[in-house]
Amino acid sequence: MEENDRTPPSEEMQPLSVTPSASPSSNPSTPQVMSLEERFQLVRSVGEECIQEDELRNLLDKKPLPICYDGFEPSGRMHIAQGVMKTINVNKLTKAGCKVKIWIADWFAQLNNKMGGDLKKIKTVGEYLIEIWKAVGMDIDGDKVEFLWSSDEINSRAHEYWPLVMDIARRNKLPRIMRCVQIMGRSEQDELTAAQIFYPCMQCADIFFLKADICQLGMDQRKVNVLAREYCDDIKRKNKPIILSHHMLPGLQQGQEKMSKSDPSSSIFMEDEEAEVKTKIKKAYCPPPKLPRAILVWNTLNTLSSHGSMSSRWKAIQKMVERRSTKALKNW
Numbered sequence: 202m203e204e205n206d207r208t209p210p211s212e213e214m215q216p217l218s219v220t221p222s223a224s225p226s227s228n229p230s231t232p233q234v235m236s237l238e239e240r241f242q243l244v245r246s247v248g249e250e251c252i253q254e255d256e257l258r259n260l261l262d263k264k265p266l267p268i269c270y271d272g273f274e275p276s277g278r279m280h281i282a283q284g285v286m287k288t289i290n291v292n293k294l295t296k297a298g299c300k301v302k303i304w305i306a307d308w309f310a311q312l313n314n315k316m317g318g319d320l321k322k323i324k325t326v327g328e329y330l331i332e333i334w335k336a337v338g339m340d341i342d343g344d345k346v347e348f349l350w351s352s353d354e355i356n357s358r359a360h361e362y363w364p365l366v367m368d369i370a371r372r373n374k375l376p377r378i379m380r381c382v383q384i385m386g387r388s389e390q391d392e393l394t395a396a397q398i399f400y401p402c403m404q405c406a407d408i409f410f411l412k413a414d415i416c417q418l419g420m421d422q423r424k425v426n427v428l429a430r431e432y433c434d435d436i437k438r439k440n441k442p443i444i445l446s447h448h449m450l451p452g453l454q455q456g457q458e459k460m461s462k463s464d465p466s467s468s469i470f471m472e473d474e475e476a477e478v479k480t481k482i483k484k485a486y487c488p489p490p491k492l493p494r495a496i497l498v499w500n501t502l503n504t505l506s507s508h509g510s511m512s513s514r515w516k517a518i519q520k521m522v523e524r525r526s527t528k529a530l531k532n533w
Contacts, residue, residue: 202336223524231370234294237261237262238525240261240297240298241258241298241459244257244259244292244293244297246293246419247290247294247445248417248445248446251446252430253443256441256443257443260443261519266298266299266300266410266414267414268300268302268414269301269413269415269417270302270304270407270408270411270413270415270416270417270442271287271291271301271304271417271418272303272304272305272418273305273332274306274313275305275310275315275316275323275324276310276316276323277315277326278462278471278472279330279470279472280460280468280470281450281469281470281471282450282468283457285337286447286450287339288334288338291303291334291340291346292338295345296340296345297348297417298347301346301347301417302347302349302411302413303348303349304407305327305331305349305350305351306403307323307324307327307351309351309403309404311323312322312397313397314397327350333471344349354410358410361410362410365406366397366403366406369402369406369432371398371404372386373428374433375398377400378398379398381401381404381405384401384404384421392469401425404425404430405432408442409442413442414440414442414443415442415444415445416429416443416445417445417447419447419449420446420447421444422446426442426444429442451468452464452467452468453468453481453482453484454467454485454486455486466484469482486516
C-alpha cells in the first residue's frame with residue numbers, strides 16, 4: 202500500500218538562486234555553521250512532498266554525510282526544468298551538507314528506446330547534459346556531486362546489482378510494477394516491451410545499489426520510490442529511503458503538467474536564443490487566477506439581488522460576504 206503522508210510545501214514564493222547566497226564549505230560533510238533546523242528547512246524546500254519528514258530530520262541529525270540520489274535518461278535537449286531547477290535543487294542539498302549522486306541512466310534510456318536505442322548517441326547526450334550543468338553553476342567542487350554512468354557501474358558490480366533486481370521482481374506482482382510505468386513517460390495502456398516492464402524493478406534497485414538515503418526526483422517518479430519503501434517492508438529493513446519529490450515545472454501549453462522534450466512548444470530549452478524565449482513566453486498559456494471563494498459567492502449573491510429574488514436575510518449575508526471579499530482582495 203502506498204504511503205500518503207503528505208506535507209504541503211510553503212505557500213510563500215521563494216526567490217530562485219542557482220548559487221546559494223552564502224558560499225558553502227568545500228567539504229560537504231561540514232556545512233557552514235548551519236543548525237539542524239536550518240539544514241532541514243533547506244533540504245525540505247527542495248520537495249513538494251516529503252515521505253517522511255521525521256525521518257529526514259533524524260537523518261540530518263545522525264548522519265554526517267547523507268547520500269541523495271537523482272537520475273536522468275540522456276534522451277535529447279535539456280529544458281530549464283532539468284537544467285536550471287535541478288541545479289538549484291542540487292546546490293541546496295550540497296549546501297545543507299549532503300552528497301548528491303546523479304545517476305546517468307544510459308542503459309535505461311536504451312531500454313526505453315531513446316535515441317533509437319543507440320547507446321553511443323545516448324552517451325554523447327549524457328556528456329552534453331553534464332557540461333550544461335557545469336555551465337549553469339552546479340556546485341560540483343570537491344566530491345559534493347558525483348556523476349555515475351549506469352552501464353559502467355552495473356557492469357563493474359553486476360554481482361551486487363542483478364540479484365537485487367531479481368529479488369525486487371520476485372516480490373512484486375505484475376500489476377504493481379505496471380503502476381510504475383509512469384516513470385518512463387508511459388501509461389499502463391501503452392503496448393510495452395518486456396524491457397520496459399523490467400525497467401521499474403531496475404530503477405527501484407538503483408536506490409539500494411547507490412546506498413541512497415534520499416530519493417530526490419520529480420513527482421512523476423513517486424510511485425517507484427514508494428515501491429522501494431514497500432520493498433524495505435518486505436525484507437524487514439528498518440531504514441527506508443526518504444522520498445523528496447520536487448514539483449514538476451508545467452509545460453507552456455494548456456493542460457501540460459510538465460515540460461516535454463518531445464514537444465518543443467511546451468518547453469524553454471537551455472540553448473534557446475533570447476528572442477525565442479520571449480516568443481515562447483508570450484505564446485504560453487496563462488491560467489486564470491483562482492479567486493477567493495468568498496468573491497465567487499458574493500458574485501452569485503449579487504446576481505440574485507439584481508433579479509429582485511433576495512430577502513432581507515439574503516441581503517444581510519451579501520453585505521457580510523462583500524466586506525470579507527474586499528478584505529480578501531486586499532490580501533490577495
